[in-house]
Amino acid sequence: MSEIISIDVRTQSERQRIGRILDGKREEYAWFVNTYSQQVLDFTSRMIPDAEDAREVAQDAFVKAFRSLASFEFHSSFCTWVCRIAYNESLNRLRRQQRHFVDIADIPAEELDEELSTGREERITLMEEAIDDLPPDERMLLHLYYYEDRPLREIAYIMDAETNALATRLHRIRKKLLQMIKQKENE
Amino acid sequence: MNELKDKDLREALSRREARRTKPEVPADFCNNIMQETAPKHQRPMIWRWMAAAAFVLVLIGVGTTMIEKEETAPVMTPQRHQESAPEMAQQINQEPASEMAQQINQELASVIKKSAPVNPSKPQDKVVSQATATVQAPRQGTASMQSQNLHYASMQDTTYQDPARVDEFIAKLAHYNEVEAVALDCDHSDSTIVSKAYVFEDSKELDLFARLLQVACWYDSKTPGYLLNFSHQQFFFTLKDLHRGQKYLWMAERIGGGRILLQSTRSTLNVVPSPACYQNFREKLTVPGNINHQNI
Numbered sequence: 480m481s482e483i484i485s486i487d488v489r490t491q492s493e494r495q496r497i498g499r500i501l502d503g504k505r506e507e508y509a510w511f512v513n514t515y516s517q518q519v520l521d522f523t524s525r526m527i528p529d530a531e532d533a534r535e536v537a538q539d540a541f542v543k544a545f546r547s548l549a550s551f552e553f554h555s556s557f558c559t560w561v562c563r564i565a566y567n568e569s570l571n572r573l574r575r576q577q578r579h580f581v582d583i584a585d586i587p588a589e590e591l592d593e594e595l596s597t598g599r600e601e602r603i604t605l606m607e608e609a610i611d612d613l614p615p616d617e618r619m620l621l622h623l624y625y626y627e628d629r630p631l632r633e634i635a636y637i638m639d640a641e642t643n644a645l646a647t648r649l650h651r652i653r654k655k656l657l658q659m660i661k662q663k664e665n666e
Numbered sequence: 667m668n669e670l671k672d673k674d675l676r677e678a679l680s681r682r683e684a685r686r687t688k689p690e691v692p693a694d695f696c697n698n699i700m701q702e703t704a705p706k707h708q709r710p711m712i713w714r715w716m717a718a719a720a721f722v723l724v725l726i727g728v729g730t731t732m733i734e735k736e737e738t739a740p741v742m743t744p745q746r747h748q749e750s751a752p753e754m755a756q757q758i759n760q761e762p763a764s765e766m767a768q769q770i771n772q773e774l775a776s777v778i779k780k781s782a783p784v785n786p787s788k789p790q791d792k793v794v795s796q797a798t799a800t801v802q803a804p805r806q807g808t809a810s811m812q813s814q815n816l817h818y819a820s821m822q823d824t825t826y827q828d829p830a831r832v833d834e835f836i837a838k839l840a841h842y843n844e845v846e847a848v849a850l851d852c853d854h855s856d857s858t859i860v861s862k863a864y865v866f867e868d869s870k871e872l873d874l875f876a877r878l879l880q881v882a883c884w885y886d887s888k889t890p891g892y893l894l895n896f897s898h899q900q901f902f903f904t905l906k907d908l909h910r911g912q913k914y915l916w917m918a919e920r921i922g923g924g925r926i927l928l929q930s931t932r933s934t935l936n937v938v939p940s941p942a943c944y945q946n947f948r949e950k951l952t953v954p955g956n957i958n959h960q961n962i
Contacts, residue, residue: 498909549826550888595672606678
């Protein structure tokens with residue numbers, strides 16, 4: 480409860496700050512950059528392996544957010560909004576990179592649940608390797624869903640996708656991971 | 667925790683995360699962004715002023731050629747008016763004005779001040795003076811464009827346009843054209859609603875619809891609450907200022923008799939202003955036999 484209140488208070492103060500920026504106090508934006516730069520840089524570096532590129536994309540995301548500040552309608556926190564911009568910027572940067580295609584077999588949902596929860600050490604090690612082989616956007620989806628435990632609708636907002644489509648995509652990535660692990664086991 | 671358990675996957679992600687070194691924010695990160703977001707004054711300002719100057723020159727050129735054409739062409743407009751004036755005067759005198767209509771006329775006479783340099787006593791003189799006024803109007807309009815900066819977009823060099831600036835623009839336009847704002851006080855209990863009405867002359871010189879459209883075009887369509895709709899008959903424009911918690915509505919309508927009724931309403935976001943006052947005011951203006959119909 481207290482967490483919800485503190486988030487609400489933070490959103491209110493952000494709203495006021497944004498109001499002041501739009502009234503001409505541009506320097507107030509430095510507060511947003513200083514507060515969220517670590518989070519946004521962390522986000523972009525997950526998508527983009529090159530540190531310099533990741534830094535540039537994070538910077539571009541902040542600049543773009545500043546330029547569209549008037550259109551920000553507070554449907555999310557400021558940080559989530561910048562992450563959404565950063566996600567799109569990262570995808571644009573990665574557009575030319577080749578994707579890793581894997582033939583996905585049809586695996587029943589129950590079997591998939593079991594296969595991804597074996598608790599076996601070697602499976603976890605192979606899983607780590609398989610995650611590294613995934614394209615950045617799929618890796619980001621797994622990170623947001625499993626590691627950060629963000630609700631699907633929030634991830635959908637960041638990735639600019641429908642919640643249902645995202646759920647389907649998540650299911651496909653799980654199947655793909657299992658397929659990749661099984662390939663590695665057979666090698 | 668999210669619905670899918672997938673323990674292996676979660677464990678693998680946690681281990682990757684533990685191994686991962688977090689990127690450090692460079693010292694100049696914030697400075698770079700603040701530099702990028704700094705307004706770039708030099709070039710855009712020059713281009714903006716050059717464009718404005720070119721626009722004014724084109725306007726003056728078009729205005730001058732039109733005046734020359736009107737002066738040289740054998741148009742008999744004033745004479746024709748003069749010939750028909752006595753008949754019109756007779757018609758006006760013959761029309762029975764009801765008491766109610768007279769009352770309304772008195773109320774509206776104080777509301778609408780027309781920019782008439784001559785105050786003619788006879789209806790015949792009125793018609794003649796209006797006919798000559800239409801010839802003089804373009805020159806006055808051009809002078810006003812130069813002396814009063816009605817095009818508010820040139821005032822400030824920012825990408826964000828404050829919705830309240832539309833009201834400022836309308837107030838300036840009304841002031842120049844000697845049109846008074848009428849406060850429409852429908853929602854007596856609610857002081858958060860500010861509604862005003864203006865009755866402008868529907869003239870080519872003023873070209874109110876074009877000016878309002880020009881104002882609307884300075885707003886990004888992504889501006890919160892942006893809704894623009896217009897036809898030859900009506901103009902409708904809304905905006906929201908989420909930071910001040912305000913919403914704005916501007917509505918203009920050709921109501922006949924060579925007039926345009928413009929309404930401007932500002933209220934807090936959660937309030938729905940009543941349209942009753944505007945409708946009443948509009949009905950008053952469109953009552954047949956109204957003196958304002960006859961004057962224009």
